[in-house]
Amino acid sequence: MTTVGGKCFVLEMGCSILMRKLIAVYSAMLLFIATDYASARSEFFKRSEDISIRFEIEDRKLGNYIKSYFNIITTFHESNVSAGGLANLIILESEGLVANGVLDGEKVRSFGLSDEVVTELQSSDTWASGCGTYLYVNNSGYIASSITIIDGSTPFHVKVNCSVVGVGKSFGLSLSTTPESTQYYLMYALIYALASRACGTDPLYRSCVESELSGFISDFSAVFGMQ
Incomplete structure (x- = not known):
């Protein structure tokens, strides 16, 4: 098993509460991975820049x-995070x-x-569900920046799903189909963050991530008696 150290960046109490919830769904998450991981057809993009956040959330x-979620994924990813500036x-x-x-x-x-x-965002068909995430990818194929937009009138559970998928996508995880359970996707994104951290300097980033993910899943499955 891989252990994760580090400290929550924005809201430590909320991070602790959400982490306990995440641990509680490990077994269910493993069932999702065992059945859907191979068919989800993931794409992986490296996040090329240190992260400077701007959250405007009513x-x-x-x-x-x-x-809370951002705290956890940045801890797993070991991102350099700041607030303010560009x-x-x-x-x-x-x-x-x-x-x-x-x-x-x-x-x-x-x-x-x-x-x-704004013109570029409007030209995208990302917003059909009332929210979405738009990525700016540089010439090397790495994510340089990301914008997640959520309409406030959207039902809360949809907003949560959009935010979880948006943050995961902002760190480079893109699935062709989003799992119905936000919790399962959230756990998958965290495992991806571990793999991304391990592969950060590998020139074959995507194949390295796939290999790391397979290893993590195998380890988790063994711990929970699924192998």
């Missing part, structure tokens, strides 16, 4: 959840950002994003 409960991991949540799957340009601009960025 829903306080959602904000606490996102900060943000490259942005999460926005407010009513009126998305309507009928269409991004409201004026509302998004009110958060200080440039016309060029």
